[in-house]
Amino acid sequence: MKDDFLVLARLWLHEPNADLIEQAQAGLGLPFVEPQELAVAYTDLFLLNVYPYASLFLEPTGEMNGTRAQQVAALYQEYAYAPSELNAVGAADHIGLMLGMAGEIGQDGILPFLMDWAPVLCLAVERAPTTHPFYQTLAARTRELLFSENRKPKTENRKSDIESPISNFQILLDEDQELSTRAVVHYLLTPARSGMFLTRARLGLWGRALGAPLAFGERFQVGLALLESAGATGQVAQALNWLRAEVEMWDAAYAQWASKYEWRYAAMWSERTTNTLRLLEEMNRLLETSPLLNADEIQ
Numbered sequence: 251m252k253d254d255f256l257v258l259a260r261l262w263l264h265e266p267n268a269d270l271i272e273q274a275q276a277g278l279g280l281p282f283v284e285p286q287e288l289a290v291a292y293t294d295l296f297l298l299n300v301y302p303y304a305s306l307f308l309e310p311t312g313e314m315n316g317t318r319a320q321q322v323a324a325l326y327q328e329y330a331y332a333p334s335e336l337n338a339v340g341a342a343d344h345i346g347l348m349l350g351m352a353g354e355i356g357q358d359g360i361l362p363f364l365m366d367w368a369p370v371l372c373l374a375v376e377r378a379p380t381t382h383p384f385y386q387t388l389a390a391r392t393r394e395l396l397f398s399e400n401r402k403p404k405t406e407n408r409k410s411d412i413e414s415p416i417s418n419f420q421i422l423l424d425e426d427q428e429l430s431t432r433a434v435v436h437y438l439l440t441p442a443r444s445g446m447f448l449t450r451a452r453l454g455l456w457g458r459a460l461g462a463p464l465a466f467g468e469r470f471q472v473g474l475a476l477l478e479s480a481g482a483t484g485q486v487a488q489a490l491n492w493l494r495a496e497v498e499m500w501d502a503a504y505a506q507w508a509s510k511y512e513w514r515y516a517a518m519w520s521e522r523t524t525n526t527l528r529l530l531e532e533m534n535r536l537l538e539t540s541p542l543l544n545a546d547e548i549q
Contacts, residue, residue, distance in 0.1 A: 254278060255353030258392050262302055263335050263346030265292045278391050283384045291382035299381075299449040300374045304343035307367040307447070312440035319343040322363050329355050345371060349392070357399050365400050366515045367441075369393045373503055374447035379455050397511040431481075435473040437529070438493070445522030446500040448473065456492050460485050490534050497526050 257273050260266070266274065267285050274280040296302060305316035323342040326332065331351050339347065345368055351360045375381055375389035441447045453472040454464060462479035465472045480489040501523040508516030 252353045252356075254395060255349050255357070258388070258395070259346045259348075259350035259353055261346075261388055262296075262349060262392075263339070263344070265289045274388070278388075280387045280391065281384055283382070288382065288384060291385060294380055294451075295375065295378065295382070295385055299378045299451050300371065300447065302345040302371055303341050304345070304348075304363070304367050305341065307370055307441045310440065310442050312436070312442065315341050318363065318367075322348060322360070325359060325363065326351070329359055331355055345392075352399075361396070361399060364396060365513075366518070368396055369507065369513065370441060370447065370519065373500070374441075374449065377447075377499075378449040378451055380451045397507070397513065400513075401511065431477055432474065434529070434533070435470060435477060438526070439469050439473055441522075443522060444497070444526045445504075445519050445524075446497055446526070448496070452496075456489065460488065486537050487534070490530050490537070494527065494530050497523050497530065501527070 254277060257270070257277055260270055261274060261280075264270070265285070266288055271280075271282060271285060271288070275282050301314075303314055304318040304322070305314050306312060308318050309316035319341040321343075326336070326342060326347075329351070331354065333347060333350055333354075335344075335347060335350075336342065343363075345364070348360050348364055348368075352364075372389035372393040376386050381389075438444050438446075439448055448469065450469045450472050453469065453476050457465060457472065457476045457479060460476070460479050460483060462475060462483075465475035477486075477489060480486045501520055504513075504516045504520045504523065507513040508520075
């Protein structure tokens with residue numbers, strides 16, 4: 251089991267070489283792929299679309315180096331865990347570092363700091379439209395291993411919960427009870443509020459389907475361009491339909507994990523998706539009452 255954690259850690263942290271791919275194939279059932287093919291796939295996934303840091307999933311701001319990063323950094327010091335990659339990644343709460351600690355020192359200390367967000371990260375990897383099948387399988391195997399270990403009583407001996415942020419969509423309304431486009435985009439792109447992780451690739455896919463020019467920049471710029479293009483071309487309803495279907499998929503996954511694995515955080519994440527569905531319903535109501543609704547009016 252420790253070897254599995256160590257192989258997973260290396261796969262999340264590095265572009266794999268031939269030896270690592272063989273280990274992943276033999277031990278974890280991942281498909282065999284040439285290393286040069288995965289080098290491109292690794293960059294596209296972890297540098298452009300899904301960012302494997304706990305704070306990005308748990309912080310109400312959706313930013314790095316939040317509470318969880320500080321918690322796990324302190325944990326590393328407590329256990330004298332100092333991998334060489336610690337100075338090469340963006341923050342201490344990178345999933346690869348955390349899985350590495352599980353492999354080197356044991357799961358008891360670190361697993362509680364993984365369970366409230368890592369399954370959501372894994373689903374984000376699987377949902378990204380451009381994810382290579384190798385990394386889809388990696389994400390699925392990681393989640394299965396975490397759920398399997400988490401069901402063992404010995405992993406419940408340490409509390410790691412952080413305060414769940416308010417995800418009620420009322421925070422997006424200004425004094426005139428109007429929705430701000432920028433606030434809506436930020437809300438939707440913050441997992442700790444919306445309950446999902448929208449990748450740059452998926453937002454771009456929707457934008458192209460609307461006939462909008464490809465937006466450059468980070469997820470926020472792509473998401474903002476999507477809603478503004480939808481408003482300008484009278485396709486807000488279509489964009490809302492895509493968003494609703496995506497949220498419902500995430501909500502269904504949480505319900506399944508609660509039933510199959512007794513995942514204790516399912517209710518927390520489902521509350522967020524429920525609030526996001528309410529937000530989309532409110533936006534649809536505004537659209538129905540204002541047929542000419544455009545990006546300028548949702549500001």
